[in-house]
Structure formats: C-alpha cells, structure tokens
Amino acid sequence: MNLDLDPSARSFRDEVRAWLADNVPATPLPSVHTPAGATAHRAWERRLADARLAVVSWPERYGGRTAPPLHTLLFEEEYHAAAAPARIGQNGLFLLAPTLFTHGTPEQRDRILPRMARADDVWAQAWSEPDAGSDLAAIRSVARRTDGGWLLSGQKTWSSRAAVADRAFGLFRTDPQARRHRGLTCVMFDLRAPGVSVRGIQQLDGEPGFAEIFLDDVFVPDADVIGAPGDGWRVAMNTAGHERGLTLRSPGRFVAAAARLVALWREAGDPGDTGLRDRVVDAWIGAQAYRMHAFAALDAPPGPFAASVTKLFWSELDIALHSTALDVLGAHAETDAGWTGGYLFALAGPIYAGTNEIQRSIVAERVLGLPREPNPGAPR
Amino acid sequence: MNLDLDPSARSFRDEVRAWLADNVPATPLPSVHTPAGATAHRAWERRLADARLAVVSWPERYGGRTAPPLHTLLFEEEYHAAAAPARIGQNGLFLLAPTLFTHGTPEQRDRILPRMARADDVWAQAWSEPDAGSDLAAIRSVARRTDGGWLLSGQKTWSSRAAVADRAFGLFRTDPQARRHRGLTCVMFDLRAPGVSVRGIQQLDGEPGFAEIFLDDVFVPDADVIGAPGDGWRVAMNTAGHERGLTLRSPGRFVAAAARLVALWREAGDPGDTGLRDRVVDAWIGAQAYRMHAFAALDAPPGPFAASVTKLFWSELDIALHSTALDVLGAHAETDAGWTGGYLFALAGPIYAGTNEIQRSIVAERVLGLPREPNPGAPR
Amino acid sequence: MRLVPSPEQDGFAAVLHRLLSDVDVGATADRWALGDAAPGRAVWSRLAEAGVCGLAVPACWGGLGGAPSDLVLAAEELGHHALPGPVAESVAAVPTLLTAVGDDRLRSTWLPELAAGRTVATLAAPPWLPYATDAHAADLVLFAGRDAVRLARVGPAHTSMDPARRLFEVFPGDTLAAGADTAAVVARALDMGVLVCAAQLLGAGRALLETAVAYAQTRHQFGRAIGQFQAVQHRLADVAVALEFARPLLYAAAVALTRDPHDANTVASTGNDPHEANVVASTGDDRQDAARDVSAAKVACADAANRAARAALQVHGAIGYTREHGLGRWLTRVRVLTLAWGTPTEHRARVAAALGRR
C-alpha cells in the first residue's frame, strides 16, 4: 500500500519501514505467553524504544516523539504489514497510558510511562470478575482504607497478559454501601506483591492469554490510585473507549490481514469460485473502510460513543476475514495453524472489550437516541 | 417433482394434476383485489368445489373428501406447481375453518362451511387494530351485550381480503374491566351489515390487500360467537397457529417458487457466477427442507409452538428466494413485475401473522424454555 | 476534498436539505409516477439554482466545475429525500461525457442548459444501464457503448418496481464520439454516475435509519416504546454501523476520481490538497484505482442501504408496507439503485480485478 504523503509523514513512514525491515526477526518470536517468549518480547520492546518507535505519539519526555495521530496510524500500518512481534506491553501502552494522560497525575505519568515504554514494567488489566463480565458494575473486589493506602481483596479474571506481566490496573469497590457504578476506584497494583497469586487460563487457541488474579489484603499506596477514590467508573469508561477503538485494534492490523488474505486467495483459491472471490473482496473492502474511517477521524474527532460503533465493525470484520481464509484453504484449512489460530482469536472479538451485545445497546441508546431498555443495572 | 406414492395417493395426485392441467386459466385472472378479479376468483372457487377439490381434507358433508393430511400436501404441491389462481377464500378456508373445527358448534359448521367451500361467502380476518399490532392483547374494539346478541364498535386494520369479502371474524372486548388477554371474545360479522364501513389500503406491491374496517354498533347474534364469550384469546391463538404454519403457507408454494427460480437461473443467470449459483441452491435446499419437514410432521405431530418455528423459516426463505431471483435478473430485475411483486410480498412475511420478533420470543421461551423476558404485556 | 466534508460542503448539503424539506417530494414522486414530470422538473430547476446541476459542468460552460466530493454531498441529500428522476445521469454522467467528447457546438448547446436545470438528460449504457431511465421526462438521451457515445432514439417503456421510475429501451443513433480515447472518457463518466448512485444509496439508507429510529421512539406495544426492545435496538445499531463505515469509502472514491487524470476538464483544480493525498491507496494506475474505489463504495453503500431498508420496514411493521406511509419510496428506490449502475457482483468483480485476479 503506497501512500502519497506530505514530506514529514513520508519521511517518518520511510524510517519506520526501513527500521522494521532491518529489525523484525526473521523467525517469529516464541509465544508472548511463555516465559522465553515474554523475555524475547521484552527485549524487542526495548529495541523499539531505543529507536524511539515504541510510543511515537507520546511526549518526548516519556520516550515518544509527540508525533501527530496520522503518524500513529502510519506506524501501525507499517508494523502490521511487516508482521512485527505482538506488543507485550499492549495493555499498558494502549489502555493504561491513555487513561493516565487523561486522569493520572504528573507524578504518576513521570513514574510509570517511561518504564512502560521500555517494557521495564509490563502491565495487565484486571477489570472482570467471575460475576462481573458484561455487567462490569457488579464488581465485588474491594479496596479497604488503611494507613497511607488501600488493601485489595477479591478475585479478578480474564486478565490479559497477567501471567507474564509485572503490574496490573483495575476497579475495586471502595465504598461498600454505594450501589453498582458508584463507590468504585481505579487502582494500580504490583502482581508480585505479597497476597497476589496469578493462575493462567488456557484459551481455545492454545494460548494462556488470560489469567485469574487472587488478591488477599494486597497493599497499594495512595499514589497508585488513578483519579479520585470513588470516581473509578468514569476512569474505567475512558479506558474501555480505548479498548474498543482503534488504539488497541488499529486499522493497520486489518489492512495487513486483508492483504494476506488476498495473497492467499491468489495463490490457493479456486479461480472459478466467484462466491469466494466476493467474500475476499468484501474483507478487503471492510479493511479499507476501517482505514478510511480512521483517516477521516483525524479531521472530524469522533463522538463519545464512537468506539462502540468501531468495535462492532472490526470484531465482525475480523471473523469474516479469517473465516473466508479458512474457506479459501478448504479441506486443508484445519492444518494451517496461522489462519486457524487467527480465526479462533477473532471469535473472541465479539466477547472481549465489552460484548457486542453491550455495544449494540450503547449505540442504540447513546448514538441513535433510542429510549433506554428498562434494566435495573445497565452499566451505561 | 415425481413422488412414488401408494396407489391411493398416486391416484389422487394424478387426478389433481390432470384437473388442473385442464382447468387452470391460460391467462392469469385479474387481481383478486379488484371487483372483476374477485368475481373471477369466486367463479374459480366454485369450479374447484364442483370438482370436490376446494377443501379435500374436510368431511364430505361440508364439501370435502375426508382426505388424509398427505393428500392436502400433495394437493398444495400440484396447485402451486400449476400456478393456479390465488385462493380468494384463503382466510376462511385456512384460518376460520380450522378454528371452527376446534371451537365452533355443529350448527356453525353446518351453516358456514359449505358456503365457504364454494366461495358463496368469502371471509376476511379482523384481528389487528391501530394500537394492537404485534401487541394483539391491546385490542380496544368492543362488543356490548344487547338483546339476543352483541353490538360491535371500534376500528380494525390490516384486514386481509376485507375489501372483497362478505364476512369477517375477529376479536372484541366483551368485558371492559378485564385486562389484556382476558375478556376478549371471537365474533363473526357481516361486512355489509348496517354500521360497517370498509376502506382499502394500498400496499407496497400495488395491491389493496388490506383494509380498515370501521364498526359502529353492528349487531351480531349470539350464534355468531365462536367459543364461549370471554374465551376469545384461546380461540385466536388457535387461529394464529394455522396462520403461521403450513395451512396458510404450504411447502408446495415454496417448492414451486424454487422451481421457478431454478428455471430462471438456468435461462438468465450468469453461468460463471458461482456465488449466485450457491444462493439458488440454498433457496432450493430451503424449499426442500420445508417440504421434508412437512412430510415428517405427518408421522410426528408437531408441538404446540411449532408454527412459530415454521413461520420464521418460511418467511426468511421467501425473502431469500425472491431476492436471489432479482439478482439473477440483475439490471433487468426492476422491470419484471412477477418477481418484483413476489419480492415485495415476501418482505411482508416477517411482519404479518405475528412479527418474527414475536415468534423468536415464543420459540425462545416456549420451545427452548428460556426464562421469560420481564414484560408487562406479553401476549403469550 | 478531504475524507470529511468541508464546512462549505456541509453548508451546501444543509441548503439542499432545507430546499427538499420545503418541497413535497412525495407528491412530486406520485405525479412523476403518473407520467407528469412538471412538478419534478420544477424541483430540478430549484436544485439547479442551488448549484446542483452545474457541479459536473466546467465553469467555462456555465457550470461550477465542482469536485466529485461536491457531487457526493449533493447526491446524498437527493437520495435522503428519494427525489425521483435520472439524477446520476443528468447531474454527473452526461455532463462528464459531453465535457470530454464531441465538439464545442455540442457543448455550447447542452452544457449551459444542463447546468441551469433547463435540460434534463438521461443515458443507456449496457450492461450497467440497459435502459434509459425516465426518458419521457428528459430532453437529451444518450447511448454510451464501451468506446463510443451516440445520441439515442427512445423505444418502448417498461414500468419499474419503483413506481416513480420508468425505463425505456433505446436504439443507438448518431455517433458523437468513438475510439480508444472515448473508452476512457466513458469509463470515467460511468464511474461518476456510480459515485452519485452510491451517494444516493447512502442518503436513502440514512433516511431509512432516521425514520425507523423516530418511529421506534414513539410507537408503543406491550406497554413500552418498541425502541426499548433489544431486537429493535440491536438491529438499528447494526444499520448505524454499516452506514458509518460505508461513508468513508464513498468519500475516498470521490478523492480517487479527483486524482484520475481523465478528470482534467472538470476538477483538476481541486487535486492538490496535500492532506487528501495522504489517504489514497495508490497502485500507480489512477484509472484502475478510481474504478476499484468507486466499486468498493457502491458495494458498501448498497449493502448498508439494503440493511437499513429491511430494518426500517420491520420496525414499522404493516404501516410501513402501505403506499400511504411513503416508506416504500425509499425501500423500492434502494433496491432499484442497488442493481442499477452495476450490480454488487459486477462491482466486486472490478475490485477483484484490481486486486490482481478476476
């Protein structure tokens, strides 16, 4: 994909492309979820950081380049086109960092972001609980006031990257009297602190991408509360917007996947099968639509619930794209670990970051203005 | 479609086929919704009745042959394959008659059915009201007690065939104190009685298939109440089952439409377009599925809510089938009144006879046993 | 042009929206359906005054020399109101053709009249346009072959599924232009028509969603507004997503057509916005890129509009199925425009060809 760019963007894009061509490992790193893989991925992040490519949109003092959003889109396109390694730091880089830019203190940013950018600290998110999945406001884990800080207790689950991470952030109930969305507080904690235990959960695609976290009177200082105590819901919704939108799942990811699908189809697809052809084309069109949508958003900032619209689109696109790839491969598909793994991972898209059912309700009520469903505990 | 049948069924099928070949008008009758068309269709019904083919499953005393259900399926297949005229009496034959067999008195059956079978009386249904569409229990039209009968007042709408019919049947509120499903009564009335006025409603497909009925103190005798006063909901649900199931929309209709689609595709479809081919095949498979499902039901009587399952299937099949036909015709489709009319009519399928949303809720709660949606006025 | 409309373009669309809201387009369409084009032609004149009809006509011939993106904005509003008539033909394809083929006598005869809305043109161009739409209401009827443009003689009429539309068989008449250069002009002119058709579809889809949302807010069944039921909410949310992601493809197609070198006569002046250049995926063949991106837009806009149509009818229920309600004007228009100007299958095949395989 060639873009005609203004000189600054072109020069940035060329730098990224050249650096990736020189530095992306010829053989894929071991899975990020294994100890060896985690080490290799941390080392990769440090190389990115040394090239000042880890966090191009961040201010320079935290390791970035203060690059405009266009550059971030271009970076993501190049990164995925080069099939560069998974970002071990993604939950920090794409979810916690934007939250800290909005709700954090200068002290927190200074302390946390530079280490995050170099993967000195790898972050996990700890939102869900066994009885608080779609219904995040049903959280029961508590943070009890203690001298100079809080004591965390409870159980978190579906915690991405927790098995290999150093620290985590999540919601805890600080006011046991308050109901649902109220009385929640967003807290960061050390996964190696006394009282924390982590158990990996094996996923359908064979990866232990999730973990359960058990907390038993885990101390965190006041400095590790994000925003005001009791204001956690607002902070979390900010994070969720990033999770659903293009910070976590950038267009570049789908443009690269669509390009791989087109290549697969040209190589292995039945040329007489126009039904298959049409599905390949639709996947390509879908990726282009997401890409153009993102470029348009540079000029017309999206509304507050735009991330829900976006999440519905990319999660369905991802399934259609990978499902089409399996059909291109036909009877041989099941032995192709790359495409089948991608397909299984895509199936999780309509579940994580807020199920698509929740997103549709948000779009209907908040974007379209339909009357709210009578619902005792809607988290919106 | 050849069926190897036992001798009795084969002989019946052959008789029907031969009679239709000799008698189906070479040029289609004028629209059933016009005065001239209504006259022609009534004459056609009388010819069917003279051949004892109007109502083969009914007892002989009412004009039928006491034929087994298999014969009804075969009759419908032959009828639709021959592209025989629309049944002007369909609302009586397929909806009111089964209701009278279950809930009517012998006197009602003797009085009503023979005239219905010959289209001496053409029947309309009068269920819906402007504020009682999906929510049928919200009916407001009333039947007030009077000497020897009832006085009907109110407004009915979406009344099929009312513009050309003689009589109608519907639900009226006989106990104004009772809420929703209670206090309703199923009543038959004369569309030409004093106090009745009928206004046709033009549909998307150009036909005035619906009408509004305005009733102002219209007298009906006690003899024209079906079932007990106050028991109308139960009677209506029985009728609705027939409307949703294969009595109104028999497999033969879809098998014939699929055969026409296949013929169209062989004649006009792009032979290199395998995507189109696959959709034609899917329509054919769908029609076969409905057909085999109906044959299977001869041996394993369906459960009480099976008609909801069936209605979801045929209404979606009908749209897919006609939509595929338009795509076979491509840029020429819009000028083909037959297929475009069929397409527009198919679009009404998920709406009439209880919207598909209602049917899905019924299937979920009554067939699958999911817990009921919290809903103040569900009609189930 | 950027991938979002400029404030001027938004203002232009708002003017058109007010203009068409003040007219009873439904009544106009009913008259049009009966063969009486006069009220429709009156609306056409007002649209011309607002500048719509001159967008694809160069300034030297009395037009505005607008960009494809201006056409997109205008056509979306025309689709939003389901205006009858040969919109894509008269506003986009025919002026683009006449600007680039034939001689100045032809141009001076027709282009100022088209721009002023005093002339309405239509076009047959098999296989995409086997018939000339609404030739009874047109003053100029052309026939575009692959590499030739001819005047057309009008033959028998056919009724359409869309009542406010009549399709005419045509027979090729005097040749206006022919040859290899003409082929490129025809291809570009047809793509301008496809672009406008796609924009009409997007506008119609938006109207259908708006109508469905409004109805779902007020219609009560089972003791609540039907818009409170998840079945209604989620279906309309899916429509909103489809429309939201069709629009950027439409604008990107307009950018691609702006870059197409065959555009020289009309909109070359708008091609140098550096930002715009950022976002176009180029293969180095501008004509093929434009064809690919126009086709992608048509596929996506038609898909979104058809989803909107199905959802809007289902939300309305029986009332939406009546002629009286008027929803049907959008329902049938969407279906008809989906198959006109190239079917989704034909456009997917063009995208596939650009992706390196037929």
Add this chain to the structure above:
Amino acid sequence: MRLVPSPEQDGFAAVLHRLLSDVDVGATADRWALGDAAPGRAVWSRLAEAGVCGLAVPACWGGLGGAPSDLVLAAEELGHHALPGPVAESVAAVPTLLTAVGDDRLRSTWLPELAAGRTVATLAAPPWLPYATDAHAADLVLFAGRDAVRLARVGPAHTSMDPARRLFEVFPGDTLAAGADTAAVVARALDMGVLVCAAQLLGAGRALLETAVAYAQTRHQFGRAIGQFQAVQHRLADVAVALEFARPLLYAAAVALTRDPHDANTVASTGNDPHEANVVASTGDDRQDAARDVSAAKVACADAANRAARAALQVHGAIGYTREHGLGRWLTRVRVLTLAWGTPTEHRARVAAALGRR
C-alpha cells in the same frame, strides 16, 4: 426408514446417549489429543457392543446390515458428544467400500473386525479428504481415488485446529479394486461418509444449543438471567430453527441412499416401506438423487451447526473461550467437519449439477 425415527431407532439413540454420558468423553478426547488412543479405543469397543460399528457391515460378515437411517441416528449421538476419532471413515465409508470391492478374503479379514470394534479404519480420498484422519489410531488405512481403492502407506502427520484430531499424509499402495464399477462404489461409500459427517454436525449443533440454553438459564448479569435478554433469546431461536429444518434433509438423504441401487449389498432389505417411497423427490437417477440429497443435508447441517457454534460461544462469553470449559471441543469439531468430506461450496456445486447446471 421414514422421515422420523422409528421407536426402535429412538431407543437405540437413547442407549448411545447414556453410554456416552457415562464415559468422560472430554478426558478421552484430551488423551486422544496427546496421542494416547487407548481410552478412545475402549469407548469404540463399547459402541461396537451397542451395535454402532456393525451398522454398515452386512449380517453375513458379522454386522447388522443396518439402514443409512440407523447410521444417521448413531452418528448424531456421536456428534452430540463430540467423540474423537475417524467416525465417518470407520463406521460408514470403509465398511461400505470393503463390502462392495475386492474379494471375500479381504472381507473376511476386515469386516467382522470392524463390526466388532476391534479394528478402526480410516481413509484418504482427495479432494474431499486430502489426509487420513487419525491414522495413528487406525489399523487399516485406505486410499480412495475416483475409480480405484488402494491400501495406503502413512506419511507425515499434521496437527489440526481440532486438538483431538491428527491428519496424516498418505501414499497410495496396493490396489484393491479399480474400474468403472469401482467408481460407483467409491461415490456411494463417500456419500455414506458425508451422511455420517452431516449427522455428526447436526448432533454437535444440538449439543451446542442445549449447552447455550442451559447457560443462559443460570448465568445472571444486570440482575437477571441472560436468557431473558432478547439478544440472547432471538439468537438461540434462530439456531433452533436452523437445526429443526436441517434434520428432515438429513433423514431424506438417508432415504435417498437407501434407494440408491449400489446399496444392494448392505441395506436392500429396508427399501420397501411404502410410506418412505412417498417422500422422495426422484429424477429417475437414483445415484444422482442420492448425491444431491446428501449434499443438501451436508450444507444445511453444517450451516446450522456453525450458527449454533457462534451463538453458543457468544452466549457463554469468555468462559466458553477457555480450554477448561470444554465448549471448544464442539466449536472446533464443527468447523473442521464443515470443511471435511466436501466443503459447502463443493456440495452446493453437486446440488447445482443435479438441478441441471454446473
């Protein structure tokens, strides 16, 4: 056979359901996935005792000479429990092949062993089956070409998306039969395999729906059971409809295979039920009818099962995405069986050919 199971067939299915409910099929599958076929082979023996493995083996060779419909009932239960192993190969396709090709020495060697469940067989038959499934756990591996049946030598293994499945490349070895007659036998044997595969898909789809309904009844979010939300209710209702209308196609395909004349060796005795004859759509070519109806069943069962899989995962949410929960056994099995034994596209092409056009 009729289009509904006989009471005896329902009883047989119930026995298999109990048998497989008493076994820990999940643990068996985990062991199978690790290459340890012993627990799976033990289950296989118990299924043989119940009669499953002899259904496609004639009585004279130690089998039950069952009808295709008996195989359908059994296979649906095996699919319902997501039993690992080369089910369609060993229970249907290979016995059908061996019954009709080769010599009595071959038959006497293998058929009684297959019927008794002491031998497990597998098969490669490109393009539908490019690999031999689970050859590591099989005693007999065949290679079926279009018009020849050969013994197969086993080559390298590939892992599958379905962890409880391993696919082996094979090389054709000694020829057991070849020629025009063999082609018809191969076609029929493969269709028996497709029929069983379709039945497994239907059973798996039913299991997925049952699991999703049960979970939706008990899982609470937002203060109520998630099965009270229309989004969940309506999605599962659509799955129920798809399964309900796939089943009669499956049974009809079994009837069509019963009428196929190449069936003489195994199930001729069941072909004369007058009721059964009522419902078969015949074109006069029993082989083509059978191929068409088997393909229609595979398409419909795969579609219904895949809908069930998507819906079940979505209803379960993250818990369904864990290995621990076990839902994944059905999810991956459904996807894999959809593409095995002929893809939906290949089967639609066969139906199209029967409808008079390729």
